[in-house]
Amino acid sequence: MTKRGYHHGNLRQALVEAALHLIEAKGPTGFTLSEAAKQAGVTPAAVYRHFKGREDLIAEAGRQGYVMFADLMQHAYDKYQPSALAAFEATGRAYLAFARKHPGHYIAMFESGISVNRTPELADAAARARAILERAAADLSQHIPESKRPPASMFSAHVLAMSHGVVELYARNSPGAASPFPPEDLLESGIGIYLRGLGLIASDD
Known part of the structure; x- marks a missing residue:
């Protein structure tokens, strides 16, 4: 070469x-x-x-991933406005879609061990992505009485954790972790159970 x-x-x-x-x-x-x-x-x-080294290279890959991720999340959020519920659910689906379409970026962002605070640019890109989901959570949680309303950051963190778990276990062909249900269905039902527990959607019965 x-x-x-x-x-x-x-x-x-x-x-x-x-x-x-x-x-x-x-x-x-x-x-x-x-x-x-x-x-x-x-x-x-x-x-x-x-x-300067491999970690800086991975950090830049992660930064670019967060920029793409935030754009995808914003598009999903905007597409389903003014329905706070539909917009929130769409951001969860966008997480799964991003992990499947951009596995290298996803790994650099979430699995490399590189701190999001390694560079100001990386921190800003990650914060923008988190803010979109937090805004979606805040919009939806307005329907909960203030005394029972979880912080939007906690609300969104729960959904991010659920989304990440589905991605890790079932959406990226983890060996021995085949699911009888499509990852999209697992995530949607999991978010549904979570929102039902908060009283944001009606019970099935």
């Missing part, structure tokens, strides 16, 4: 794309910067013009 070195058109993004492929194939700790450089078609020395 001819090394393109510093003449690469967009070396920084090429390295991110290489890292995403390697993350999918080997996990976030299963590759080296040299491997990312080789896949991007440049020398290892060229990498250090853009990233």
